[in-house]
Amino acid sequence: MATPDFIRTLRASAGHQLLWLPGVTAIVFDDAGRVLLGRRTDTRKWSVIGGIPEPGEQPADCAVREVFEETAVRCLPERVVLVQALQPVTYGNGDVCQYMDITFRCRAVGGEARVNDDESLDVGWFAVDALPALNEFALSRIKQAMAEEPTWFEPATLG
Numbered sequence: 343m344a345t346p347d348f349i350r351t352l353r354a355s356a357g358h359q360l361l362w363l364p365g366v367t368a369i370v371f372d373d374a375g376r377v378l379l380g381r382r383t384d385t386r387k388w389s390v391i392g393g394i395p396e397p398g399e400q401p402a403d404c405a406v407r408e409v410f411e412e413t414a415v416r417c418l419p420e421r422v423v424l425v426q427a428l429q430p431v432t433y434g435n436g437d438v439c440q441y442m443d444i445t446f447r448c449r450a451v452g453g454e455a456r457v458n459d460d461e462s463l464d465v466g467w468f469a470v471d472a473l474p475a476l477n478e479f480a481l482s483r484i485k486q487a488m489a490e491e492p493t494w495f496e497p498a499t500l501g
Contacts, residue, residue, distance in 0.1 A: 344461065348397055358436040365428070365441035367392040368405040369487035370417050370448040376467040377484055378455060379474070380412050383463055388474040390483060392443075405446045413465045416452035423447050423487045447487040 345353075352361060368391045370378040379388045393408035395401055402419040409417045423445040430440040455465045468474065470484065 346394055346396065349394070353437065358438060360430060360438045360440060362440050362442070364395050364401065365392060365443045366395060366401050366404040366408065367443055367445040367483055368409050368417065368419075368448045369423060369445060369483055370409055370413075370415060370450055371487070372450045372467055374467075374469075376469050377473070377487075378409070378413060378415060378450065379466060379468055379476075379480075380457075380462040381464040383461055386463065388476055388480075390476075390480045401444045402446060405448060409448065410453070411459050412462050414453045414456050414458040415450050417448040417450050419446040419448050421447050423483060445483045445487070 349361070349363070370391065372378070378391060380391055381388050391409050391412055393404060393411075395404035399407075405419055406417055409415055424443070425445075426443050428441045428443055430438055432438050455467055457463070457465050470488065473481075473484070476484075
């Protein structure tokens with residue numbers, strides 16, 4: 343995945359230390375109820391579509407932009423599905439990031455699904471009962487996006 347220029351600038355002074363960053367995930371459904379997935383170039387695995395907002399970019403606008411950039415599909419965000427702080431991740435170069443993920447349920451409104459950038463090896467629509475192997479992050483967000491009631495938060499602990 344390409345590192346945005348603003349993060350490269352931050353890394354020039356922050357080094358490898360933890361960066362707290364926003365992240366956006368788009369769960370896109372078509373009129374047949376299929377979900378849009380991309381097979382990533384970095385992991386070679388199928389995944390939901392997502393990315394990092396540019397400074398000043400609204401999260402919903404980021405979801406629309408990322409979906410189009412990666413898949414050539416036009417979409418409209420319908421609702422927020424989940425807001426969740428993720429566990430820190432350490433990349434191969436030693437950089438550490440922690441993301442606040444905002445997941446949107448989106449509806450496809452145009453375009454033909456295809457590889458549209460260098461971040462994806464493949465792109466496709468999948469029936470929810472015939473998904474390829476996905477990690478728990480993707481599966482849980484698809485399930486929550488299918489639910490009638492949004493999950494606004496998942497408390498880490500109660501009490």
